[in-house]
Amino acid sequence: MxxxxxxxxxxxxxxxxxxxxxxxxxxxxxxxxxxxxxxxxxxxxxxxxxxxxxxxxxxxxxxxxxxxxxxxxxxxxxxxxxxxxxxxxxxxxxxxxxxxxxxxxxxxxxxxxxxxxxxxxxxxxxxxxxxxxxxxxxxxxxxxxxxxxxxxxxxxxxxxxxxxxxxxxxxxxxxxxxxxxxxxxxxxxxxxxxxxxxxxxxxxxxxxxxxxxATGATPLTADILRHMADRNRKVLSVAQFNIGGNLDFLALLNKERNRAKEFTKSSIVKDILGYDAPHYIRPTGYLEPLGDKKFVAMHLIYKSFNGAEDEIIVNMRINDSxxxxxxxxxxxxxxxxxxxxxxxxxxxxxxxxxxxxxxxxxxxxxxxxxxxxxxxxxxxxxxxxxxxxxxxx
Ligand SMILES: NC(=O)c1ccc[n+]([C@@H]2O[C@H](COP(=O)([O-])OP(=O)(O)OC[C@H]3O[C@@H](n4cnc5c(N)ncnc54)[C@H](O)[C@@H]3O)[C@@H](O)[C@H]2O)c1
Missing domain, CATH: 3.40.50.720 (NAD(P)-binding Rossmann-like Domain)
Structure with missing residues (x-):
């Protein structure tokens, strides 16, 4: 028991x-x-x-x-x-x-x-x-x-x-x-x-x-970053944001609380890549009609062989709780x-x-x-x- x-x-x-x-x-x-x-x-x-x-x-x-x-x-x-x-x-x-x-x-x-x-x-x-x-x-x-x-x-x-x-x-x-x-x-x-x-x-x-x-976009971002690191692709920028309509998102409108979240989410970039690619990773907003099913968007730009620049764009709707x-x-x-x-x-x-x-x-x-x-x-x-x-x- x-x-x-x-x-x-x-x-x-x-x-x-x-x-x-x-x-x-x-x-x-x-x-x-x-x-x-x-x-x-x-x-x-x-x-x-x-x-x-x-x-x-x-x-x-x-x-x-x-x-x-x-x-x-x-x-x-x-x-x-x-x-x-x-x-x-x-x-x-x-x-x-x-x-x-x-x-x-x-x-x-x-x-x-x-x-x-x-x-x-x-x-x-x-x-x-x-x-x-x-x-x-x-x-x-x-x-x-x-x-x-x-x-x-x-x-x-x-x-x-x-x-x-x-x-x-x-x-x-x-x-x-x-x-x-x-x-x-x-x-x-x-x-x-x-x-x-x-x-x-x-x-x-x-x-x-x-x-x-670690539930929504952060674990997926972590795995995509590993994918990049394993293939020696140089990540140039990472943007990831969440908009949700539950009480948790409402609470995060408060600056101090948002700072706490940003801190726990952002550590993944340097930890996984070994360098700190410019990034913006945080819950960004409250939109009541979305309810618990938040909207997540992710955008990565990276450099691959012979100077080519590629991008990954992910959009998700996720039941948060x-x-x-x-x-x-x-x-x-x-x-x-x-x-x-x-x-x-x-x-x-x-x-x-x-x-x-x-x-x-x-x-x-x-x-x-x-x-x-x-x-x-x-x-x-x-x-x-x-x-x-x-x-x-
Ligand atoms: N996927 C996810 O939903 C997810 C992922 C990671 C972390 N979290 C965290 O989990 C927590 C709960 O999320 P939620 O969606 O259930 O939020 P929620 O607002 O629905 O629930 C939080 C509850 O805690 C109560 N509460 C607040 N302060 C309290 C205190 N000091 N003592 C006792 N109760 C207190 C509130 O009254 C509320 O009922 C949030 O901090 C959220 O950031 C959620």
Missing amino acids: IRVVVIGQGQVASNFVVGLERLKKGEIEPYGVPLADMDLGYNFNDIKIVGSYDVDAGKVGRSLYDVAKMYFNEEIIPEELKDIYVRKGISLGKLQDMPFDIVSLDENNGSLSDVIDLLYEEWCRLKPDVVVDLTTTQYGIVFRDFKKLEETVLKNNRELLTPSQVYCYSLIKYVENVRSAAYVNCIPVPIANDPAIVGKMMEAGGLVLGDDG PALAGYVVDLVRLSKLALDNEIYGTVYEINAFYMKRPGPLGSKSISKILARRLLGEWVGKAARKPVKAYEII
């Missing part, structure tokens, strides 16, 4: 919980779950959602079934979701620009330590093996030193913190005192890219995976597989395939075709020693 807590009961999380229950009943095929056919020691039926958190006043206190009605026709929503209720999370005052009312554990501006104690107590009761972060994108800093992160939390310095860092800090306390667990960070806040967090998790006997799920939700089905099983084998800290082989900015800090983005091979090898010998974050940096 893998006990899962989801943070951020939005469109990705709702796709995850609805799709998972439908998978368990055999109502859908496991398309979009990359390792569906691989034996990870746990299958879909072993995953149990035990808790969910949000800060949207329209979601907190409602069942996952009711929240799913915001995204799906009622006929496909599994009855099992009627028994799980959305709990109040933490916001640190970072969501004022969002188009909904906020309720959160920290709304009265009390001390963060008290909020963390509350969360900790809830997690002692929920006993999660894996906590999955699917909250709204935030811009966060790398602390590097756990003492610095701890001091910032204890001094109640909300300005420097994101909710994800506080959730993860609270899970570290749980790992230290109760049992091993993993934090899977699907958003751009540096969690698996922060040696403070990875190092502490390794010491405590827990795991972090991240950062920022189900893509990441399918990955989460793997990520929770891989987390448990790692924990069972006492693999702590973080695992580059998992991050490199599923994430835009694979931790630990300082590790490279590689093409997803290569990453998939590494991941298969890692699963094959799952008891391998973990990558030690502080050795790589």
Whole structure:
């Protein structure tokens, strides 16, 4: 059994919980779950959602079934979701620009330590093996030193913190005192890219995976770049942009949040090509009628033999949220597989395939075709020693 807590009961999380229950009943095929056919020691039926958190006043206190009605026709929503209720999370005052009312554990501006104690107590009761972060994108800093992160939390310095860092800090306390667990960070806040967090998790006997799920155009761009590098074609420019109409795209209109995304996406160019070809890679806009099915355009110019200049143009319409939700089905099983084998800290082989900015800090983005091979090898010998974050940096 893998006990899962989801943070951020939005469109990705709702796709995850609805799709998972439908998978368990055999109502859908496991398309979009990359390792569906691989034996990870746990299958879909072993995953149990035990808790969910949000800060949207329209979601907190409602069942996952009711929240799913915001995204799906009622006929496909599994009855099992009627028994799980959305709990109040933490916001640190970072969501004022969002188009909904906020309720959160920290709304009265009390001390963060008290909020963390509350969360900790809830997690002692929920006993999660894996906590999955699917909250709204935030811009966060790398602390590097756990003492610095701890001091910032204890001094109640909300300005420097994101909710994800506080959730993860609270899970570290749980790992230290109760049992091993993993934090899977699907958003751009540096969690698996922060040696403070990875190092502490390794010491405590827990795991972090991240950062920022790689689903839409970024993995395809990474594979095309590898294709160019393997053929010694000189890439002269890369343009890639996304326009979508879901809440995630609306949130990215905020400059700081967009900066966080741009940072996680752009590292692929230099990492894969070995030189920094001029590029523009970022979510560019919000257009409500597109809904969750975003429009992606990609354009590459490159030089081939005898000075010839070629171009690649790709246009796509992609359902954004189900893509990441399918990955989460793997990520929770891989987390448990790692924990069972006492693999702590973080695992580059998992991050490199599923994430835009694979931790630990300082590790490279590689093409997803290569990453998939590494991941298969890692699963094959799952008891391998973990990558030690502080050795790589
Ligand atoms: N393919 C993808 O959709 C994809 C890929 C990579 C990363 N992501 C990231 O995944 C995240 C979720 O995407 P989504 O489309 O579900 O967005 P969404 O806006 O539908 O859902 C986010 C949810 O998180 C909640 N939330 C925000 N801050 C919170 C907090 N501090 N605590 C608890 N809940 C909080 C919001 O109220 C909302 O319900 C986004 O950050 C997005 O950038 C998505």
